[in-house]
Amino acid sequence: MLFAPKPQPFSSPEEHGDQLKAIPGRNELAKLIQEEEGRYVILEVELKYSGVVKLLAKALKARRRKRIQLDGLSLEMYKMIDGVCNVEEIIETWMDKYKLSFFEARSLCLYYLQNLSGNGIIALGIPKEEVVIQDE
Amino acid sequence: MSNQRIAWHYFKGMIPNDWECTNFNLDPKKGRIQFSNRHGIQATFHWQVTKHAVDELRMITEVHRRHLERLDDKRLLDFNELQHRNRGGFIFAYDLPGQICHATYFIKEHNIHFHWIFPNYTEERARDILDPILNTFAANVEDIREWGLFNIYGYLPREYGPVEIEAVPANVSIIFEGPKHHHVYLRRFGMPDLLIGGSTLFGFYGNYQKKIKRRVMAKREVTVHGMEGLELEIEQRGEYAMEKLAGKWWKGTATIWRNVEEQRMYCFEQIGPKNAPPLELTDVIRT
Numbered sequence: 339m340l341f342a343p344k345p346q347p348f349s350s351p352e353e354h355g356d357q358l359k360a361i362p363g364r365n366e367l368a369k370l371i372q373e374e375e376g377r378y379v380i381l382e383v384e385l386k387y388s389g390v391v392k393l394l395a396k397a398l399k400a401r402r403r404k405r406i407q408l409d410g411l412s413l414e415m416y417k418m419i420d421g422v423c424n425v426e427e428i429i430e431t432w433m434d435k436y437k438l439s440f441f442e443a444r445s446l447c448l449y450y451l452q453n454l455s456g457n458g459i460i461a462l463g464i465p466k467e468e469v470v471i472q473d474e
Numbered sequence: 475m476s477n478q479r480i481a482w483h484y485f486k487g488m489i490p491n492d493w494e495c496t497n498f499n500l501d502p503k504k505g506r507i508q509f510s511n512r513h514g515i516q517a518t519f520h521w522q523v524t525k526h527a528v529d530e531l532r533m534i535t536e537v538h539r540r541h542l543e544r545l546d547d548k549r550l551l552d553f554n555e556l557q558h559r560n561r562g563g564f565i566f567a568y569d570l571p572g573q574i575c576h577a578t579y580f581i582k583e584h585n586i587h588f589h590w591i592f593p594n595y596t597e598e599r600a601r602d603i604l605d606p607i608l609n610t611f612a613a614n615v616e617d618i619r620e621w622g623l624f625n626i627y628g629y630l631p632r633e634y635g636p637v638e639i640e641a642v643p644a645n646v647s648i649i650f651e652g653p654k655h656h657h658v659y660l661r662r663f664g665m666p667d668l669l670i671g672g673s674t675l676f677g678f679y680g681n682y683q684k685k686i687k688r689r690v691m692a693k694r695e696v697t698v699h700g701m702e703g704l705e706l707e708i709e710q711r712g713e714y715a716m717e718k719l720a721g722k723w724w725k726g727t728a729t730i731w732r733n734v735e736e737q738r739m740y741c742f743e744q745i746g747p748k749n750a751p752p753l754e755l756t757d758v759i760r761t
Contacts, residue, residue: 358512410668426512436665437737438644439625440512441494445643 358426360462362419362451368459371405378409379416383458406457415450419460425451477606479627481620482507483635484521484586487611490603493517495623500636507623517607520589528587530578531558534567537591541574549573562609564588568595575600581613618757623648626660628742628758634658655714656746658753659728663739666732675704679730679741683708688728688745696729698740699761703731710745722747729755 365383372380382405387395394400408416418428425447432443454460477488483502489509493516497508503523509516535556542550549570556567561577568575575595579588588611592604614620621628621636624646634652641647644664651657663669670678680690683706692707705727712722726745733740742755 436644438664439494440492441496441510442644442664444512449643 356464357448358429359424360464361421361424362428362455362460362462363421364416364419365459365461377413378407379413380405380407381459382406385458404457406459408454408459411446412450412453415447416454416459419454424465425462477610478625479622481614481622481627484523484581484584484614485519485588485611486614486620486622487607489607490516498623498639500639502635515593517593518591520591522587522589524585524587526585527582528580530565530580530587531556531567533587534576534578534589537589538567538569538574538576547573561605562611564590564608564611566600566604566608568600571596575604577604577608579611581615584613584615586613586615621648621650621660624662626662626740627761628658628660629760630658630753630758652746652750654747654750656750656752657726657744658758659741659743659745660758661741661743663741664737666737666739669739675702675730675732675739679704679706679728683728687711696731698729698731698755698759701731701733703729705729708743708745712747727752 367384369382370379371382372378382403385400385402385404387400415428418431423431429440429443429447432438432447433440436443438446451460451462455462476491478491478493480487480489483505490511492511493509494511495507496510496515497506497518499505504521506518506520508518538556539550539553542553553569556569556576558565558567560566564577564579566575566577573595575592577588577590577592580586581588590608592599615632617632618629619632619634621630624639624641626646626648630650631652634650636648637651638649639646640649645662647659647661649657649659676693680693683690688708688710690706690708694705696703696705706729708726708728709723710726712720712724724745724747726743728741728743730739730741732738740759742759744752746752
């Protein structure tokens with residue numbers, strides 16, 4: 339759509355290991371609009387325009403919010419995201435639950451994470467390595 | 475270490491359970507399969523049908539030298555030859571720990587050369603992981619050939635060869651073609667509860683057949699190796715020459731069965747012109 343902000347690409351570090359260590363976290367500004375337990379959830383996120391598009395959006399009174407319905411596997415993925423589990427742990431949960439191989443679960447997980455991230459519902463962060471300072 | 479069986483053109487054997495095929499080609503005369511796990515690439519397997527005998531050690535030494543050149547490795551200056559020993563019919567060759575190592579096997583009777591390349595050679599890895607692989611490997615050149623990749627297994631006459639692999643997450647199809655354009659499809663579906671949803675096995679599979687432009691003429695419930703299944707009579711437009719031009723319908727069968735323990739569904743489909751001899755499911759799917 340003309341005024342839809344560009345979805346942020348899923349940050350995929352070159353190293354396999356970095357990707358697995360990433361921790362997804364929910365967008366706390368996403369508002370829960372409607373929920374039917376176990377079936378679907380409708381979330382509303384604020385749209386942010388930038389640059390020339392921002393001016394055009396203001397002039398044309400483009401929409402400021404977007405609603406997204408999550409169901410099925412995307413709902414399941416959303417519920418697993420707690421800001422603590424990393425991508426590898428999520429993959430392993432799906433491997434156990436659906437008896438998938440590592441690469442099968444990984445492809446599915448990354449697809450749904452990318453989808454949720456593109457819609458502004460989650461973001462991914464890579465934890466900084468802890469630096470241990472030894473007392474002299 | 476738990477293992478899985480693999481079988482492809484000319485070879486069969488066992489590999490660790492967590493190795494998955496992440497790259498392949500279908501050329502029967504000069505092919506390659508790459509195996510990886512969550513830690514990265516674990517091995518590549520090459521095969522080649524040659525016209526003459528192969529000097530295996532010389533070939534793999536040259537491969538190793540070129541590998542060191544590509545990496546601009548300082549070891550190249552001192553490198554002369556690989557150390558080697560025999561393992562299960564293979565010659566296992568290596569240099570220093572941390573480098574790639576090789577296993578080579580030339581079957582004289584059929585002029586087929588196999589070449590494994592493994593990264594990160596260490597003596598422990600060779601003993602615990604690589605030796606068991608090499609000890610299980612055998613030629614796959616009988617009249618009824620075994621096929622097994624992506625956890626799909628089947629036995630087909632030697633005239634059949636793979637023409638296409640469709641591998642999307644959790645759902646894989648391997649398509650074989652035999653004499654007189656007879657096609658055999660071996661499929662594996664994951665997450666069956668989600669695929670079937672609120673429908674039935676026929677609801678899912680019937681729709682799948684329609685999606686791939688076939689029509690379903692009849693169905694009946696069957697049991698395949700003790701598992702609940704369904705057999706459909708199917709038709710599809712001919713794909714070659716006059717059959718395609720005249721728009722003739724090929725007849726065939728499509729069987730699906732559900733492995734509840736594995737949470738998978740497997741399919742065996744065959745379709746072809748009238749004069750193409752059909753195969754028995756029990757001959758193709760033995761487990």
